[in-house]
Amino acid sequence: MNNKPQAISSNSDRRKQFFKNIKSAVSQTNFTKEQEVKLKEQTETYQKFSYQPQEKTAEEKLFQFKAVLTTQSAEIHECSETKIIEKLEDILK
Amino acid sequence: MRRVEKYRTVKTPLYEKYCSIKNNDRVNDKRKTMSNQTFEKQVNSASPSIEVPSFKERAHDALEDKKLQQALSVIPSGFVSKRAKAKAALPEFSDFSDQAVRIKNHTLANIEKYLEQFEDDVQNSGGKLHFAPEPQDALDIINEICSEKGAKLIAKGKTMVGEEIGLTHFLEEQGYETVETDLGEYLIQLRGEMPSHIIAPAVHLTRDNIRKDFLNTHKHLSKDRKLETPSDFVKEARLILREKFINADVGITGANFLIAETGSSVIVTNEGNGDLCQSLPKTHIVIASLEKLVPTLEDTSVLLRLLARSATGQSISTYTTFATGPKRVEDTSGPEEFHIVLLDNGRSKMLGSEFAEMLRCIRCGACLNHCPVYQNLGGHAYGTVYPGPMGAVLSPHYFGEKAKDLPFASSFCGRCNEVCPMQIPLTKLMRKLREQPLNKRPPFAKVTMALWSQIAKRPKLYNFAMKAGLPFLSLAAKQNWLMSIVPGIKNWQKHRALPEMTSTSFQTAWMKKRDEDKAKSAKENERAK
Numbered sequence: 001m002n003n004k005p006q007a008i009s010s011n012s013d014r015r016k017q018f019f020k021n022i023k024s025a026v027s028q029t030n031f032t033k034e035q036e037v038k039l040k041e042q043t044e045t046y047q048k049f050s051y052q053p054q055e056k057t058a059e060e061k062l063f064q065f066k067a068v069l070t071t072q073s074a075e076i077h078e079c080s081e082t083k084i085i086e087k088l089e090d091i092l093k
Numbered sequence: 094m095r096r097v098e099k100y101r102t103v104k105t106p107l108y109e110k111y112c113s114i115k116n117n118d119r120v121n122d123k124r125k126t127m128s129n130q131t132f133e134k135q136v137n138s139a140s141p142s143i144e145v146p147s148f149k150e151r152a153h154d155a156l157e158d159k160k161l162q163q164a165l166s167v168i169p170s171g172f173v174s175k176r177a178k179a180k181a182a183l184p185e186f187s188d189f190s191d192q193a194v195r196i197k198n199h200t201l202a203n204i205e206k207y208l209e210q211f212e213d214d215v216q217n218s219g220g221k222l223h224f225a226p227e228p229q230d231a232l233d234i235i236n237e238i239c240s241e242k243g244a245k246l247i248a249k250g251k252t253m254v255g256e257e258i259g260l261t262h263f264l265e266e267q268g269y270e271t272v273e274t275d276l277g278e279y280l281i282q283l284r285g286e287m288p289s290h291i292i293a294p295a296v297h298l299t300r301d302n303i304r305k306d307f308l309n310t311h312k313h314l315s316k317d318r319k320l321e322t323p324s325d326f327v328k329e330a331r332l333i334l335r336e337k338f339i340n341a342d343v344g345i346t347g348a349n350f351l352i353a354e355t356g357s358s359v360i361v362t363n364e365g366n367g368d369l370c371q372s373l374p375k376t377h378i379v380i381a382s383l384e385k386l387v388p389t390l391e392d393t394s395v396l397l398r399l400l401a402r403s404a405t406g407q408s409i410s411t412y413t414t415f416a417t418g419p420k421r422v423e424d425t426s427g428p429e430e431f432h433i434v435l436l437d438n439g440r441s442k443m444l445g446s447e448f449a450e451m452l453r454c455i456r457c458g459a460c461l462n463h464c465p466v467y468q469n470l471g472g473h474a475y476g477t478v479y480p481g482p483m484g485a486v487l488s489p490h491y492f493g494e495k496a497k498d499l500p501f502a503s504s505f506c507g508r509c510n511e512v513c514p515m516q517i518p519l520t521k522l523m524r525k526l527r528e529q530p531l532n533k534r535p536p537f538a539k540v541t542m543a544l545w546s547q548i549a550k551r552p553k554l555y556n557f558a559m560k561a562g563l564p565f566l567s568l569a570a571k572q573n574w575l576m577s578i579v580p581g582i583k584n585w586q587k588h589r590a591l592p593e594m595t596s597t598s599f600q601t602a603w604m605k606k607r608d609e610d611k612a613k614s615a616k617e618n619e620r621a622k
Contacts, residue, residue, distance in 0.1 A: 011223060011234075018224035021437055022205055022383075025445030 148498040151474040164297050165471050172293075172462035175406025176512070183402065190514050193399050196392045197384075197453040197515060200353075201444060207353040207386050208435075214356025218418030220431035228258035231436050235260065235345070235378055236267055238432055242376050244269060244342035250360065250370040251275035252347025253291055253456060254382050254436055256478040257491060260345070272337045274366040276330050283310050289472030291479065292404050292458040297471045300326075334366070344370035344428065346416075348381035349455070350396060351433070354389045357417040358433060361400065361410035368414050377416065377428035382436045384452040396455055399514040403457035439490045448522055451486050453515040458483075460509035460519060466502050475499055482509035482519040489526055500526035559598040567594040 069076055079087040155161055180186050200207055215222045225231035231254075239247065247269050249261060261282065264271040273282040277294035281287065283306045288294030295303075304320045307329055319325050346367050348358040358379045360367040371377045387393050401407045420427030443452055461467045461481030472480035477488040477496050485503060488496035500523040503509075509519040548554050569575040570591045576582055595602070 014226060014230055015224040017226045018435070018437055018441075019205065019208070021226060021441035022208075022444065025441040025443075026205070028445045 148474065148476060148502060151476055152470050152502070155470040155474040160299055160302070161297055161471055162469075164299050165468060168296070168462055168468050172404075172406065172458070176403055176459060176462070177406075179402040179406040179408060182408070183398070186399075186402070186514075189395055189398050190516060192395050193455075193514060194453065194516050196387060196395060200386055200388055200392075201384070201449065201452055204383065204386065204444065207388055208383070211351060211353040211356060211386060214354065215418070215431075215433055216356075218356045218431075219421075220356065220418045220433060223432060223434045225434055225436045226438075228436070228438050231258055231380060231434050231438075232260065232263045234432075234434050235264070235380070238376065238378060238430075239264070239267075239269060239343050242342055242430075244376070246337065246341045247271045247343045247345060248274050248338050248341035248370045248374060249278075250344070250346035250367040251278050251294070251362070252345065252380055253288075253478060254347055254380050255345065256288060257438065258380075258436070260380065272334070272341075274334050274338065274370055275362070276327065276364060276366075279330055279334065280306065283307075286473070287478055289480065290458060290461060291456050291481075291483075297473065338366075338369040338373050341370075341374040343376045343378060344372075344374035345378045345380060346370050348379050348385050348433075349400065350387050350393050351381055351385045351435075352388075352390055352393055352415075353386055355415075355417055357415045359393055359397075359413065359415050361397070361413050363405070363407075363411040365412050368412055371414070371416050371428065372426050375428055376430040377419075377432070379416070379431075379433045380436065381433065382438070383440055384454075400455050400457050403455075403459040403512070403514045443490055447525060448486065448490065450517050451483075451490075451522060453517055454483055454487070455515055456483075457514060459512040459514065463508040463512045465504055465506060465508070470502075475502065482523065483517075486517075486519060486522045486526065500524075556598075556600055559600060563594060563596075563598055566591065567596070570594050 066076055077087055077091065183189075212222045223231075223234045225234060247264055249255065249271055251273075252260070255261065261271050261273065273279045275294070277296075278288065280295040280298060280303055281289075284298075284302075289297040300321070300323075303326055307320055307326065308316070311329060311333060314329070318329075320329065346358075346360055349361050350359040351357070352359065358381065360371075362368070371379075387396065397409065397413060401410045404410075416431070419429055419431040440452060443449055458481070460483050461472070464481050467481040472484075475481070475484050475488070475496075477484060477492050477499070479487045479491070482503060484496075485499040488499050503520065503523050505520050505523075507520055510517075510521075513519065548558050565575070570593045573590065576591060597605075
């Protein structure tokens with residue numbers, strides 16, 4: 001529990017006290033073995049993590065693509081792969 | 094009635110000073126019932142508080158306060174459901190949570206290294222880092238800076254560490270006009286209260302409360318103005334606060350995170366008041382505690398994703414502001430001086446103890462919102478600025494004996510553990526605090542538990558006791574007053590209804606069924622033969 005010692009006047013003294021408190025706490029650490037192992041493991045694996053956003057499905061990508069085109073006032077034409085030339089001819093007419 | 098008899102009404106200059114709020118019947122009623130000695134003791138403690146002596150009594154008052162109960166009823170439909178939706182919309186939430194735990198554990202394990210790195214970076218960017226081992230150090234440092242700048246008006250953003258050390262009261266005592274600029278904080282400042290929630294400080298207030306406070310405070314505005322909706326309140330508060338932002342000499346904010354690799358402080362708000370506090374006044378002071386440190390910007394992004402979703406159910410808060418050093422030559426705006434005051438106040442002791450996990454807390458408030466005790470009592474019943482399960486663990490460390498009964502403010506249902514994005518085992522930590530010498534059980538509880546243990550160890554005696562007690566409980570479920578004659582239960586029963594009892598105990602019903610099954614299978618065996 002906190003016993004509220006008297007305040008210290010100078011900034012360098014405060015800094016010394018601040019680090020002294022931390023050093024003393026770390027040296028007196030009373031973690032259980034289990035906690036220590038877990039902490040060590042987490043500290044080591046900390047840098048290994050990288051965020052992998054979930055891959056969007058083809059349908060989601062197409063939806064997003066269409067949404068962007070629509071906001072840019074583009075006209076969207078949909079057709080099967082074999083009918084592309086016919087579709088282009090229709091548009092060019 | 095009991096408390097009115099117990100505590101006489103005393104009015105001293107100190108009492109008058111802290112009871113100057115005219116429009117808060119609930120708070121004033123409580124203060125009037127406190128003894129002078131108790132009141133002075135509380136005022137002189139590290140944190141300002143408005144409470145009556147014990148948690149039990151405050152809880153009792155909260156349950157009987159109809160307006161408070163009305164205000165609290167929005168919590169399950171608001172915070173809880175919004176968080177659930179936000180979490181469901183991010184499939185990687187648990188991965189982020191795991192990573193956030195790693196980040197915090199790593200930082201705490203290497204705190205000295207990151208503190209030194211942070212100090213260097215703050216200095217390199219032109220700022221100054223001040224170390225405050227104790228609350229009084231932090232108050233002295235801030236007072237010194239404000240005094241040097243000849244400050245008269247201070248605009249203050251929301252800071253729980255500031256609340257922890259009673260910063261606003263202290264600055265007002267020193268003669269500075271100090272204005273809270275977060276709307277919730279502003280509302281409670283008008284009432285002279287402390288926050289009842291760590292992210293929604295005025296969650297205990299109804300629209301009617303706010304309307305009355307605004308009419309009584311902003312007397313220069315038209316009496317007939319429309320003050321009905323939250324939008325009306327926001328417009329009026331904006332009108333008052335804009336002037337304060339522009340004229341403030343010093344801006345004080347808290348920090349959600351401190352980034353070691355850049356020397357930056359990060360705050361999240363939904364009102365933008367933090368940005369104005371830190372960019373308009375000539376001096377910007379950040380007050381934060383040491384566990385806010387994170388190593389990198391990338392780590393901050395992981396924690397920000399969890400914070401907003403867990404706190405308000407937003408994917409990200411409306412404003413996320415990074416402050417690094419004072420204004421540079423090429424900058425068009427910003428403060429001329431940038432100070433960071435780093436507070437310890439018992440945290441380093443936690444660092445090396447079995448409570449170290451609590452230092453991962455990012456103050457999202459999810460544990461409060463999901464806690465059945467908090468949902469029924471609100472924050473003021475806890476009597477310190479940190480309510481709910483997180484407060485029940487933190488407050489005894491920060492405020493000592495004053496908060497010793499808070500670890501008992503839990504039903505141990507474990508919802509806080511489940512929703513904590515930082516995976517803090519809150520119930521385990523509360524149980525550890527309950528075991529501490531400061532929290533020795535009262536003799537009555539000891540005797541009762543010893544008696545119960547003796548009965549529970551003897552099946553025959555246990556069954557007899559159950560059979561004997563059942564008719565009484567069945568009757569008590571119908572006649573509620575009967576429970577009030579049982580010692581130790583009358584307070585428990587006052588706000589709860591005993592559910593209807595079955596005519597037989599589980600043991601009896603189970604044994605009966607077992608005998609019936611045995612008889613049935615014996616008959617079937619006979620038939621088969």
